[in-house]
Amino acid sequence: MKTREWLSTILALAAVIGSVALPFWYEGRRAASAPERTITLTGVASSGIWTEDPVTGDNYRKNSFKPARIRLEKGESVRLVLRSADVTHRFYMPELGVGPVELVPGHTEEVHFKADREGVFNYYCTEICGDCHFHMRGFLTVGNAADPAAAAAACDGTHRESPPAFSSLAEEGRYWFESKGCVSCHGAGGTGGVPNFNYARGTVPALNTLASKLSLESKSEVEAFTQALGQKEGLAKDKPAPGVSNWALSYAQYQSVLRTIQGGSPPLKADPKGPEPPLFMPAWKEKLGLDQINSIIAYLVSQQKFEEHTGWGM
Ligand SMILES: [Cu+2]
Incomplete structure (x- = not known):
């Protein structure tokens, strides 16, 4: 009798612990096995932006790239592919521990990070790369955080005329x-x-x-x-x-x-x-x-x- 009581107590305890721990274990496994999201950012000196648009020799002259607007889920893992369209830039996103990464034109750099907390995280170019350098800032948003009210203005080429x-x-x-x-x-x-x-x-x-x-x-x-x-x-x-x-x-x-x-x-x-x-x-x-x-x-x-x-x- 006694042994049976012990056994059922142990089984009940195991069931309780299991039901509490299992979701965490599952989440952990899922996060570990979730594929990384690949994001490609290209620095463009002539308009002072970081863009997700593909930059080719052909469209560079038109220069109608949109500044990147990246939104990540909390916990998402990212493979960040960084490029320069023109001159040397330096990518730096200090709050998420990325960079500074020097970006030489013609080369591709790759960094990995995890969006482990909610918020708005700024990234910068920290290499003075031309007239539009001081525009060259962007942000990415993690989770439900609201975008900042005013995004950095893009450098309008007409201003140089x-x-x-x-x-x-x-x-x-x-x-x-x-x-x-x-x-x-x-x-x-x-x-x-x-x-x-x-x-x-x-x-x-x-x-x-x-x-x-x-x-x-x-x-x-x-x-x-x-x-x-x-x-x-x-x-x-x-x-x-x-x-x-x-x-x-x-x-x-x-x-x-x-x-x-x-x-x-x-x-x-x-x-x-x-x-x-x-x-x-x-x-x-x-x-x-x-x-x-x-x-x-x-x-x-x-x-x-x-x-x-x-x-x-x-
Ligand atoms: Cu730059």
Whole structure:
């Protein structure tokens, strides 16, 4: 009797353990045996994109490739085939442990990774590969995570031809901000928020509060400052712009912003022993003239939201 009771207890326990463990075992087996999904990404310097479209000699000249939009299931294994359509690129997707992988034209590289967590993961080109380099960023989405609101703008080839006529300095600045690729790191309208792996501040700084940084306290001060920026001779320390209340401070801050744009600024690492953050502020002085930089500053200060002062007869 006793032995029988023991036996049935053991059997019941085995059944319980089995029913709990079996699905996990099965999942594990399934994941281990699931075939890898192959994704081919080609870097295209002339439009600053990573594309899944096949790139051949014939269609390269038309250059109508779509930027890749990759969505993976959580747990999916990927065989990533990487190519360059033109010049040397370097593929880097740090959050999923891929790269940097140097991509020499004519060669194919292959890496494997597993999408083991849900989220949006950015990938970058970290080799300065031409005029459209600063557009060359993409993302892939794992699981149910929502795509980011603003994808990096593709580099429009027409921007390299002569620019259109502008109705204001800020409008001109917007054009340069978007066509030179500032937008792909600093976000549409300078809203920032693009993740930069191992960067002390986490994401690329927003620039839509530049007016405050320049000590411009209201819309009318922004207008007065912009007016002065648009003068042929530019800004001068001893020539305060009428209507800007703290000219000495505004001018000093403007000089510091100008230095950062012209000379660049290396990103501070979050973990000093970790890798270089993939995104950095390059020196623009060879690529943008002072007039263009001033127009970009005019655009960015126009993006600041001020609290409206109403009442008091104002
Ligand atoms: Cu590149």
